[in-house]
Amino acid sequence: MDAIARIETELRSRLGPDLKGLASPAPGRLFVDIDRRAVRPAARAIIDLGGRYMVGVGWDEIARNGTLGLIHLFAFDAGRFAVVLRTAAPAVDPVFESITPDIPSAGWTEREYQDLLGLKFTGHPKPKKLILADDWPAGVYPLRKEVPYNLEPPSAEDAAYQLDEAPPGTTVVPVGPFHVSLHEPAHFAVYVDGETIKGCDYRGFMTHRGIEKLCQTQVSYNEVPFVAERICGICGSVHACCYSQAVEAAAGLKISRRAEYIRTIMLEIERLHSHLLWLGVAGHLIGFDTVFMQAWRVREKVMWLAERITGNRKTYGMIVVGGVRRDITPEMRTEIEGVLAALEKEVLVLKNSIIGDSAIHRRAKGVGYLSKDEAARWSLVGPVARARGLDIDVRRDHPYAAYDDLAFNVPVTDSGDVWGTLLVRVLEIFESIAILRQALAGMPEGRLLTEAPEALPPLRHGLSMVEAPRGEAVHYVITGEENRPERWRVRAPTYANLQAVPAMLLNNQFADFPIILGQIDPCFSCTDRVAVIDAGSGRRRVVGRTELEALSRGPEAGRS
Amino acid sequence: MSIIAIFINVLLFLLLAPLFEGVTRRITARVQSRQGPPLVQPYYDLFKLLGKERINSARNWAFKLAPPAAFASILAVVALIPFGGKVNALGGRVDAITIIYLLTLGGVSVLVGALASRNTFAAIGASREMVTMVMIEPVLAMTLILGAVRTHSLGLGTAVFGTAGLGYSVATAVMLAAYLAALQAFVAKQPFDIPEAEIEILEGPYIEYSGPDYGLFRYAMMMKQMFYAWLFVAVFLPFLRTGTYAGDILTQLLGTLAVFVLIAVVGSTNPRLRIDQAVKIYALLILVSLGAVGLAVAGI
Numbered sequence: 001m002d003a004i005a006r007i008e009t010e011l012r013s014r015l016g017p018d019l020k021g022l023a024s025p026a027p028g029r030l031f032v033d034i035d036r037r038a039v040r041p042a043a044r045a046i047i048d049l050g051g052r053y054m055v056g057v058g059w060d061e062i063a064r065n066g067t068l069g070l071i072h073l074f075a076f077d078a079g080r081f082a083v084v085l086r087t088a089a090p091a092v093d094p095v096f097e098s099i100t101p102d103i104p105s106a107g108w109t110e111r112e113y114q115d116l117l118g119l120k121f122t123g124h125p126k127p128k129k130l131i132l133a134d135d136w137p138a139g140v141y142p143l144r145k146e147v148p149y150n151l152e153p154p155s156a157e158d159a160a161y162q163l164d165e166a167p168p169g170t171t172v173v174p175v176g177p178f179h180v181s182l183h184e185p186a187h188f189a190v191y192v193d194g195e196t197i198k199g200c201d202y203r204g205f206m207t208h209r210g211i212e213k214l215c216q217t218q219v220s221y222n223e224v225p226f227v228a229e230r231i232c233g234i235c236g237s238v239h240a241c242c243y244s245q246a247v248e249a250a251a252g253l254k255i256s257r258r259a260e261y262i263r264t265i266m267l268e269i270e271r272l273h274s275h276l277l278w279l280g281v282a283g284h285l286i287g288f289d290t291v292f293m294q295a296w297r298v299r300e301k302v303m304w305l306a307e308r309i310t311g312n313r314k315t316y317g318m319i320v321v322g323g324v325r326r327d328i329t330p331e332m333r334t335e336i337e338g339v340l341a342a343l344e345k346e347v348l349v350l351k352n353s354i355i356g357d358s359a360i361h362r363r364a365k366g367v368g369y370l371s372k373d374e375a376a377r378w379s380l381v382g383p384v385a386r387a388r389g390l391d392i393d394v395r396r397d398h399p400y401a402a403y404d405d406l407a408f409n410v411p412v413t414d415s416g417d418v419w420g421t422l423l424v425r426v427l428e429i430f431e432s433i434a435i436l437r438q439a440l441a442g443m444p445e446g447r448l449l450t451e452a453p454e455a456l457p458p459l460r461h462g463l464s465m466v467e468a469p470r471g472e473a474v475h476y477v478i479t480g481e482e483n484r485p486e487r488w489r490v491r492a493p494t495y496a497n498l499q500a501v502p503a504m505l506l507n508n509q510f511a512d513f514p515i516i517l518g519q520i521d522p523c524f525s526c527t528d529r530v531a532v533i534d535a536g537s538g539r540r541r542v543v544g545r546t547e548l549e550a551l552s553r554g555p556e557a558g559r560s
Numbered sequence: 561m562s563i564i565a566i567f568i569n570v571l572l573f574l575l576l577a578p579l580f581e582g583v584t585r586r587i588t589a590r591v592q593s594r595q596g597p598p599l600v601q602p603y604y605d606l607f608k609l610l611g612k613e614r615i616n617s618a619r620n621w622a623f624k625l626a627p628p629a630a631f632a633s634i635l636a637v638v639a640l641i642p643f644g645g646k647v648n649a650l651g652g653r654v655d656a657i658t659i660i661y662l663l664t665l666g667g668v669s670v671l672v673g674a675l676a677s678r679n680t681f682a683a684i685g686a687s688r689e690m691v692t693m694v695m696i697e698p699v700l701a702m703t704l705i706l707g708a709v710r711t712h713s714l715g716l717g718t719a720v721f722g723t724a725g726l727g728y729s730v731a732t733a734v735m736l737a738a739y740l741a742a743l744q745a746f747v748a749k750q751p752f753d754i755p756e757a758e759i760e761i762l763e764g765p766y767i768e769y770s771g772p773d774y775g776l777f778r779y780a781m782m783m784k785q786m787f788y789a790w791l792f793v794a795v796f797l798p799f800l801r802t803g804t805y806a807g808d809i810l811t812q813l814l815g816t817l818a819v820f821v822l823i824a825v826v827g828s829t830n831p832r833l834r835i836d837q838a839v840k841i842y843a844l845l846i847l848v849s850l851g852a853v854g855l856a857v858a859g860i
């Protein structure tokens with residue numbers, strides 16, 4: 001706790017009377033309340049002391065005390081704690097000093113609350129619209145309590161986003177809103193000189209559906225995990241787990257050890273799946289479809305495993321507030337261990353053939369380079385950060401679930417390019433397999449679900465971080481009345497990494513655009529926070545696994 | 561008889577080019593642990609495309625003219641070439657330079673169509689296509705010129721069969737290596753499918769094309785691939801001659817099939833290169849093929 005004490009003394013001396021309160025209600029969490037005048041010096045001080053900016057949370061307290069709240073979250077990975085910097089401004093004059101000039105990765109947070117809550121930030125270097133549609137009426141701030149969740153303002157014809165001015169001598173290549181290498185709607189205006197990228201402007205958030213607002217007004221604490229799971233098709237358990245942990249932290253709820261182990265197992269299965277999926281996509285993005293097909297063939301085993309445990313190939317529906325919904329029986333354990341052994345063999349072949357392929361080296365080495373300092377400045381997370389020499393991993397630095405019991409390595413490289421990112425991900429697959437084996441062997445007995453108290457006390461703050469396959473996911477919950485969160489803030493890893501993509505693109509070849517963007521494994525739906533519900537047609541034909549395999553690999557393969 | 565040979569040339573290329581494409585698709589699928597489409601899938605694709613409505617999305621004549629021009633130029637090439645070891649009626653009237661011009665015309669048609677479509681991605685694709693054309697055509701030219709140097713004639717038949725027909729020399733071996741290395745670029749397969757690069761520039765030059773126009777481009781591309789595979793067999797494997805016209809055609813087709821297997825295996829085990837990386841390789845290939853001609857001039 002020395003590090004926390006050092007932060008306290010430093011903040012006291014730097015901020016003086018602007019520091020309103022300091023509290024550490026839970027281990028690893030320091031809540032700092034300050035006056036809004038001090039937001040930039042306080043943020044600066046925390047960064048100087050070694051803090052890493054995570055994200056900001058804005059919330060509406062107008063009905064209660066006439067203010068709009070703003071919270072900045074910082075992680076101290078070496079010291080294993082997080083700092084929650086809280087401040088507020090009166091709703092009649094919601095002006096803060098921008099911290100973006102000091103911390104570039106805070107840029108989106110501030111633009112987000114400028115759009116959603118009507119906050120103003122003086123000195124912001126790029127105060128453009130971020131989230132709201134271009135034809136959204138001015139002065140309507142959808143995250144304020146007075147705005148109904150289902151408001152549908154009329155659309156306008158002539159509204160358009162103003163892209164950044166292209167640097168002289170360059171032409172604009174539009175990548176998106178629909179482009180084969182994006183898979184989701186997002187727009188990059190890439191400024192190229194010949195084939196060299198000289199700059200880029202991003203306009204995303206095209207499918208923002210306001211999941212946070214929906215869950216703050218329409219559903220209950222126990223229903224949110226299922227919505228959270230649908231933020232992302234790949235990191236479902238991550239978001240469900242992260243939300244549940246935030247609620248548990250706010251309520252002071254301790255769940256059983258067995259549930260924590262099962263959560264860990266689900267998270268690692270998800271990582272296996274995600275890394276194999278990414279490996280395939282990365283192969284496709286550099287025009288190497290054989291890597292794509294082989295990685296996805298191996299990935300199929302993971303999906304089968306998930307179906308065996310949860311009944312679903314993806315979107316498992318396993319994690320809820322208070323624990324998990326299904327058990328892992330001893331028979332299942334034997335089966336899972338069998339699949340893991342087979343998987344390990346296949347991934348080893350994949351790893352050797354990729355790492356030994358000089359053609360892949362040519363397309364990955366030195367591409368999308370970002371130095372360690374730049375990576376830290378942009379608050380990169382996950383494999384993208386670890387490939388740039390930042391030794392961070394939430395599983396080790398801020399342990400949750402059962403990770404404090406398990407031994408694993410965190411692969412780090414310092415090549416700072418696409419190759420490093422690829423390497424880190426491939427090595428992590430083996431760590432995941434090791435973690436799964438330990439978790440299966442060491443799982444204690446216990447109940448699956450710990451009931452939360454009927455009514456959670458309002459206005460308690462809970463912060464939770466989970467290492468998603470792409471990097472760190474952050475959820476912040478402020479408890480409210482009516483059995484639902486007053487404020488629920490989601491930050492998926494892409495939100496942090498995507499902001500640094502223009503920096504990674506600079507002076508690279510246009511042909512490398514797909515893989516440079518692809519290396520962060522961008523998930524625009526996570527960033528936009530979407531719920532996509534497929535209503536489905538009336539008639540259905542079910543194609544089983546055997547038939548699918550027979551279709552793709554011939555009748556012999558299908559029978560195995 | 562030599563007039564009928566022209567039609568045999570054209571018919572065999574028209575009929576078999578999609579089949580060879582089907583073979584590469586099947587082999588690629590096998591490498592990727594897939595079953596792959598039926599062998600005749602490229603025929604289905606072509607029939608479907610050719611039966612669709614013709615849309616002139618760029619609204620200018622150059623855009624409309626480019627696909628037939630590309631198709632016609634490759635058709636002219638296959639009409640001229642000595643197939644089955646026999647120079648036909650047309651082939652006797654032209655020389656090796658004609659072939660090179662006609663192939664370039666096909667490439668230029670693609671460029672014209674791409675630039676006429678006024679699409680950003682097509683423009684990038686066109687510039688990549690242009691670089692590829694300028695850098696890779698010399699290897700083809702040198703292959704034919706090597707034959708011309710050895711036989712002291714630019715006549716089509718002598719140039720084609722001259723390279724290895726007089727027996728292997730050091731120059732022939734060097735040219736063989738250069739041609740093999742350039743083969744993937746000739747047929748625009750990985751790692752040199754850079755002008756199309758689906759994931760980066762969405763098929764580049766062809767992005768605005770659909771229906772019959774796109775079908776013609778695809779057909780022309782398949783014929784071009786078959787031509788380059790055939791040329792390898794004709795130039796470097798003269799020992800496949802059986803003596804009879806039908807037998808020669810059969811052995812040449814089998815040889816072409818083998819080259820397609822090679823193309824498919826190399827294509828499915830390599831990622832796409834960037835144009836700047838490819839240019840370095842092309843430059844090396846030009847030097848090597850120039851060296852081969854130099855050796856031939858010196859009689860080595």
